[in-house]
Amino acid sequence: MRDLSKLPKAHLHLHFTGSMRVDTLRELAAGYGVRLPAALVDGDPLRLPPTERGWFRFQRLYDAARACVRSEADMRRIVDEAAQDDAAEGSGRLEIQVDPTSYAPFVGGITPAVEIVLDAARAASAAHGIEVAVVVAASRMRHPLDARTLARLAAQYAGSGAGEVVGFGLSNDERRGDTAEFAHAFRIARDAGLASVPHGGELLGPAHVHDVVRDLVPDRLGHGVRAAEDARVLDDLVGRGVALEVCPASNVSLGVYADDAHVPLRTLVDAGAQVALGADDPLLFGSRLVAQYEAARTVHGFDDAALADLARSSVRASRATAATRERLLAGVDAWLAHDPR
Numbered sequence: 001m002r003d004l005s006k007l008p009k010a011h012l013h014l015h016f017t018g019s020m021r022v023d024t025l026r027e028l029a030a031g032y033g034v035r036l037p038a039a040l041v042d043g044d045p046l047r048l049p050p051t052e053r054g055w056f057r058f059q060r061l062y063d064a065a066r067a068c069v070r071s072e073a074d075m076r077r078i079v080d081e082a083a084q085d086d087a088a089e090g091s092g093r094l095e096i097q098v099d100p101t102s103y104a105p106f107v108g109g110i111t112p113a114v115e116i117v118l119d120a121a122r123a124a125s126a127a128h129g130i131e132v133a134v135v136v137a138a139s140r141m142r143h144p145l146d147a148r149t150l151a152r153l154a155a156q157y158a159g160s161g162a163g164e165v166v167g168f169g170l171s172n173d174e175r176r177g178d179t180a181e182f183a184h185a186f187r188i189a190r191d192a193g194l195a196s197v198p199h200g201g202e203l204l205g206p207a208h209v210h211d212v213v214r215d216l217v218p219d220r221l222g223h224g225v226r227a228a229e230d231a232r233v234l235d236d237l238v239g240r241g242v243a244l245e246v247c248p249a250s251n252v253s254l255g256v257y258a259d260d261a262h263v264p265l266r267t268l269v270d271a272g273a274q275v276a277l278g279a280d281d282p283l284l285f286g287s288r289l290v291a292q293y294e295a296a297r298t299v300h301g302f303d304d305a306a307l308a309d310l311a312r313s314s315v316r317a318s319r320a321t322a323a324t325r326e327r328l329l330a331g332v333d334a335w336l337a338h339d340p341r
Helices: 022-032 052-066 072-088 110-128 144-155 179-191 206-216 225-229 231-240 248-253 265-270 289-298 304-317 322-337
Strands: 009-015 091-098 131-139 165-171 220-223 243-246 275-277
Touching: 009 072, 009 220, 009 243, 009 275, 009 289, 009 304, 009 322, 022 072, 072 091, 072 110, 072 131, 091 110, 091 165, 091 322, 110 131, 110 144, 131 144, 144 165, 144 179, 165 179, 165 220, 179 206, 206 220, 206 225, 206 231, 220 225, 225 231, 225 243, 225 265, 243 265, 243 304, 248 289, 265 275, 265 304, 275 289, 275 304, 289 304, 304 322
Parallel strands: 009 091, 091 131, 131 165, 220 243, 243 275
Antiparallel strands: none
16 A cells, blocks of 8 residues: 555644644643643543533643643744644645634734744745645634634735745634624635635534535635535535535544544545545644544545545645645655555
């Protein structure tokens, strides 16, 4: 079988804090005298129930990790290591998602926080041979006016290349907030040319997918797997060309599905959906990008031609520059043409 770490691909669903290496988290925590929950450093993927209690535990762990990021140097290190790790797995394009409000108190505000991440993305791109762009994300847990502020800030840095903002997202518990109240923020982002990339359709079902599509007009949908439960909703996504950022390890860890075999990857692909596999939060879910492709191969029975199609889909769903897109797609063809024997 061909080496999946050498399959050129784009990684479109990776959160800033959640991308951290466990060793990096341990080192930062020790430096700040923070005692970490064992679940963050024991090497075992989370297994939580798909309830508000389960999400609460996930959020507490995520917040514990985020509390160890307290300086510009910490932020730059996370971006650099995320790029290095992705490049080692064959990613030629990374669109890393960050909510700058979490780090603003340590660096002088949300504008410096964004500029630090963007500058680190440019440096990491040059250092590791991967094009790293940024998605600025608002949180459902905060007021929709906060989202508008972030959208206006993101718009100032809109672009498609390394160290530029390519999209605007909405994350956190899908059960919180009124989706329609975030529509104004997404209009601001779209008017600036940013991709609309909200989360939806993981913790909640097809009705939530419908609401997100109606109110936020996504180019890509973070997760979206629950659309498989309603053929009409799934057909609508396919017809609109909305790409799905499918993160199997996340779905299993958060209790949406009992195991990898129940993730409806095959259903989505067979319906014609444009799927980009993602790792979401490797720090908590214990699984990086290549592992998602490995699951597609070993659990869902995707042969190398189908895996190449998944990689192509990720590249086409990205906001990569034309040169990067062309290079990665040519690389996928070369990977498939290579005889591994």
